[in-house]
Amino acid sequence: MNPSKLHTLTVDADKAGQRVDLFVGDALGLSRARLKRLFEAGAVKVNGRPAKKGLTLTAGQHIAVEVEEESREAVPDTDFPLIVLHADDSLVFVDKPAGRPSHPLQSGETGTVANALVARYPECAQASVDAREGGLCHRLDVETSGVVLAARTREAWNAVREAFGSRAVDKRYLALVTGPLTDEGDIDLPLRHHPRHPDRVEPAPHGAEDAREAVSKFTVLSRAGEFSVVEVKILTGVLHQVRAHLAGIGAPIVGDTLYGGREAPELGRFFLHARSLGLTHPQTRRPLTVHSPLPSELRAELERHGLPLPHGEQRD
Numbered sequence: 001m002n003p004s005k006l007h008t009l010t011v012d013a014d015k016a017g018q019r020v021d022l023f024v025g026d027a028l029g030l031s032r033a034r035l036k037r038l039f040e041a042g043a044v045k046v047n048g049r050p051a052k053k054g055l056t057l058t059a060g061q062h063i064a065v066e067v068e069e070e071s072r073e074a075v076p077d078t079d080f081p082l083i084v085l086h087a088d089d090s091l092v093f094v095d096k097p098a099g100r101p102s103h104p105l106q107s108g109e110t111g112t113v114a115n116a117l118v119a120r121y122p123e124c125a126q127a128s129v130d131a132r133e134g135g136l137c138h139r140l141d142v143e144t145s146g147v148v149l150a151a152r153t154r155e156a157w158n159a160v161r162e163a164f165g166s167r168a169v170d171k172r173y174l175a176l177v178t179g180p181l182t183d184e185g186d187i188d189l190p191l192r193h194h195p196r197h198p199d200r201v202e203p204a205p206h207g208a209e210d211a212r213e214a215v216s217k218f219t220v221l222s223r224a225g226e227f228s229v230v231e232v233k234i235l236t237g238v239l240h241q242v243r244a245h246l247a248g249i250g251a252p253i254v255g256d257t258l259y260g261g262r263e264a265p266e267l268g269r270f271f272l273h274a275r276s277l278g279l280t281h282p283q284t285r286r287p288l289t290v291h292s293p294l295p296s297e298l299r300a301e302l303e304r305h306g307l308p309l310p311h312g313e314q315r316d
Helices: 020-028 032-040 115-120 154-167 241-248 296-306
Strands: 003-010 044-046 062-068 082-086 091-096 147-153 170-178 184-188 191-193 201-203 213-226 226-235 272-280 287-293
Touching: 003 020, 020 032, 020 044, 020 062, 032 062, 082 287, 091 115, 147 154, 147 241, 147 287, 154 272, 170 241, 170 296, 184 241, 191 241, 201 241, 213 241, 226 241
Parallel strands: 147 272
Antiparallel strands: 003 062, 044 062, 082 091, 091 147, 170 226, 170 272, 184 213, 191 201, 213 226, 272 287
16 A cells, blocks of 8 residues: 555635635645545545535635555556557657547556557656656547657657647647537637536636636538538647637537537547647657548548548548
C-alpha cells in the first residue's frame, strides 16, 4: 500500500457556497476520477465528519483530506494496438481510437494510449514530467478519436508544450452537428467547470474568476438537411472546448448527449475526430502536419445522412 498524506484546508469567505468536491479538486489539483474515489472511501471530512461530494460549503469550515500517494511508474501495455502515423527521433504521432483514454488516472492502470506508447517507445516515459503520461504532450476525450502527439525526449516535450501554450500548434477537428449554422465563424466564449456538474463545462459568466479563455474557428464543409459537417480549429485547449463551443452556438455534436446533442444509437459515440495536428518540428525547425483518417464508424454515419466524405478523405 502506498503512503498517505493528510491535507488540511479552511474555507475562506469567497469560497462559501462552492461544492466541496470542486473546492478540494481545485485546492489539491486532483482529477475528477481521483476525487470520486476519495469521497467513496470517506477520505474527505468536513469538520471531522465524512462528507458527500455535493455538500455546499460555508465559510470557516475545516476540511481534512487523506490522499494516498500514487505511484508515478509507467506501465507498458503490449496488448494495445498502437497505430503510428509518424515517428522520428523526437516525436511520435499516433492514432487514438474512440473509447480509449489518453493516459492513466490511477496507479497501475493500463489500456491507455500512454501505456501503449511506453511499451513500444520506452524512452517516452522519461520525456514527460509524469512518467505515466508516456510523453504525451496533450490529450483527447475518451470518446474522441484522432491524432495525438507524444515526445521521445524531455527537450522535445518541453518545446511542444511551449508551442501548445503559445498557440503555435494547428489543431483541427471534424464534427457532425445539427442545428442552424452559418458557413463559417469565430467562437470566443470563455468556459469554466460547471458548478453543479464537474464532468462538464459551461460558458463562464462575465467576470467569473474561474473563467478560462477559449477560442475556436469553424467552417462548414457540407450539409444535408439539418446535419452539417464542420471543421473546427481551436486556438486554445480548454476541457471539452469543441463540444461546449458548438453546443453554445446552437449546433451540438451528434451523439454528444452531455451537451444536448442528438442521440446516435447506431454510431455508439459522439462524432468528434481530431483530424490533424501541425507544428514547427522542435529539432528540424521545419513545418510538420500529421493527419488522421476518418474512422470507419464515422464514415458510416456520414453515409447514413447522405453526406459526402470531407475533402482529402479516401474512399475505402
